[in-house]
Amino acid sequence: MRDVTVSELERLESNAGERDVVFELDDDTFRAFYDRTARALWAYLSRMTGDPALADDLLQEAYYRLLRARVALDNDAHRRNYLFRIATNLVRDGRRRRSARPEFPIHGDAGELLGDVSLAARTESRADVQGAMARLKPRDRELLWLAYAQGSSHQEIGEALGLRTGSIKPLLFRARQRMSALLRKSGYSGGRRAPK
Amino acid sequence: MRRSECVREADVLDALQASAWPDCCGEDLRAHVRRCQSCGELVEIVLPLLDEHRAATTEARVPSSAIVWWRLQMRARQEASRTAMRPIAVIQGLALACVSGLLIAAVGFVSPEFREFAAWLVGLGAAAAQAELPAIPWPTLQLFSPLGVAAALAVTLFIVVTPVALYFVVSDE
Numbered sequence: 001m002r003d004v005t006v007s008e009l010e011r012l013e014s015n016a017g018e019r020d021v022v023f024e025l026d027d028d029t030f031r032a033f034y035d036r037t038a039r040a041l042w043a044y045l046s047r048m049t050g051d052p053a054l055a056d057d058l059l060q061e062a063y064y065r066l067l068r069a070r071v072a073l074d075n076d077a078h079r080r081n082y083l084f085r086i087a088t089n090l091v092r093d094g095r096r097r098r099s100a101r102p103e104f105p106i107h108g109d110a111g112e113l114l115g116d117v118s119l120a121a122r123t124e125s126r127a128d129v130q131g132a133m134a135r136l137k138p139r140d141r142e143l144l145w146l147a148y149a150q151g152s153s154h155q156e157i158g159e160a161l162g163l164r165t166g167s168i169k170p171l172l173f174r175a176r177q178r179m180s181a182l183l184r185k186s187g188y189s190g191g192r193r194a195p196k
Numbered sequence: 197m198r199r200s201e202c203v204r205e206a207d208v209l210d211a212l213q214a215s216a217w218p219d220c221c222g223e224d225l226r227a228h229v230r231r232c233q234s235c236g237e238l239v240e241i242v243l244p245l246l247d248e249h250r251a252a253t254t255e256a257r258v259p260s261s262a263i264v265w266w267r268l269q270m271r272a273r274q275e276a277s278r279t280a281m282r283p284i285a286v287i288q289g290l291a292l293a294c295v296s297g298l299l300i301a302a303v304g305f306v307s308p309e310f311r312e313f314a315a316w317l318v319g320l321g322a323a324a325a326q327a328e329l330p331a332i333p334w335p336t337l338q339l340f341s342p343l344g345v346a347a348a349l350a351v352t353l354f355i356v357v358t359p360v361a362l363y364f365v366v367s368d369e
Contacts, residue, residue, distance in 0.1 A: 023272070031261035038261070043252030052255070059258065064268050126251075129244035148242045149249035151213045173201060180237045188240070 023067040034063065037080055040150060041087055047145060048091045050134070058094070062087045081159035088142060088161055095138060125188070132182035140175035147172050202234040212242045286362065293358035301350035314345040 025033065041062065045055035065086045066079070073079040133141055142161055146152040147168075157172075158165040202208075208229060211221040217239070218226055229235045259267075303310065 023268070027265060030265055034261040034264060038258040038264075039253050039256045042256040042258050043249055046252055046256070047248065060264060060267065063264060064271060067268055068272070125244055126247060129241075129248065144241070144245060145249075148209075149245040169201075176237065176241055179241055183240065 024069060024071075024073075025067060030063075030067065033076065033079060036076075037083060041083060044084065044145060044150065045087055045091065047133075047149075048088075048138070048142060049094060054094065058087065058090045061090055065090075077156070078159070081156050084146070084156075084160035085162060091142075092138070128183060128186050128188040131186055132179055132188070135182055136175070136179060139171075140178055143168070143172050143175045144179060202232050204228055204232070205235060205238060208235045208238055209242065212239065212246065217243070289362040289364075290358065292361045293354055296357050296361075297350045297354035300353050301346050310346070317345050 023030070038059065042055055042059050045058045045062075046052050049055055049058065062083055066083050069082070069086075071082065073082055133144070136144070139161070143157065146157045146160060147154075152160065154168040154172075155165050157163070157168050163171070204225070207225055208217075211217040211225060214220075229239055
């Protein structure tokens with residue numbers, strides 16, 4: 001998302017006195033909800049589209065659609081799942097429109113997460129995983145990300161992807177097997193197994 | 197043989213997501229992961245995904261909630277005003293088309309050049325009638341008067357101008 005320019009801010013100020021458009025959430029509720037979810041949503045969008053700039057745009061679009069949605073969302077958890085559902089649909093729509101191009105590219109400085117493994121090994125390991133993710137089917141990628149990167153429950157994943165909760169477990173298991181096979185094929189070094 | 201899920205997978209996943217793997221979890225869990233193919237595979241996949249998630253979250257430069265709230269308000273307001281303006285734009289388009297049609301008809305009726313042109317058209321019609329073409333019914337003959345030609349041209353222009361005017365008024369681009 002691009003930064004706000006001075007003229008835009010001036011315009012915002014001039015409109016400050018105008019009555020707010022009626023949204024499904026009030027200002028405070030939205031801002032608290034946004035602060036809790038924006039980073040995770042951006043991470044999801046960025047890794048599912050493979051394009052951080054597109055993730056910026058989709059982030060704003062997802063919140064806009066959430067605010068305009070005439071859906072009864074009783075609590076924050078439902079709201080969050082619905083937001084991820086909107087984001088997933090936006091990613092899928094975008095994918096249909098775009099020509100095929102490599103997704104899930106290497107982002108940022110892999111070395112910043114340096115832990116107990118050397119920088120080179122860690123970077124290589126991440127590149128292997130990103131390559132495998134890029135070759136997965138979009139739904140497998142979404143499942144793996146939500147379940148393992150984000151730690152969502154099966155119910156949350158079901159709501160976010162529009163799948164039955166009962167079907168998540170087998171789908172996730174198969175996605176993991178496919179990911180594992182791709183990693184083996186690419187000669188993945190194995191990350192950090194349990195120390196002997 | 198089809199490999200199935202391990203019952204200790206939830207423990208392994210909890211340890212991974214709590215950043216307790218491998219140092220802060222029990223030796224029995226570590227020993228289990230060494231033996232269990234399914235849990236080993238889980239560790240192999242989840243660890244880099246968690247790294248990726250941390251990297252993406254660190255990388256995220258999301259605008260502040262206040263800015264986003266304002267942007268969304270602005271956008272909603274713009275959309276609301278566009279929606280409200282739509283019927284007005286349609287009426288404006290129709291009015292524009294009507295006025296153009298009437299104007300052209302009036303100019304046609306008043307202008308001597310146009311009257312000559314209309315008379316020439318009438319002459320053409322009469323010549324066609326003398327050439328023993330099929331009989332022209334009465335309403336058509338009436339059209340060949342200068343006034344009829346002007347009215348016909350006005351109607352034709354109205355039919356042509358209306359959709360064009362509506363297109364330009366209603367289209368956003």
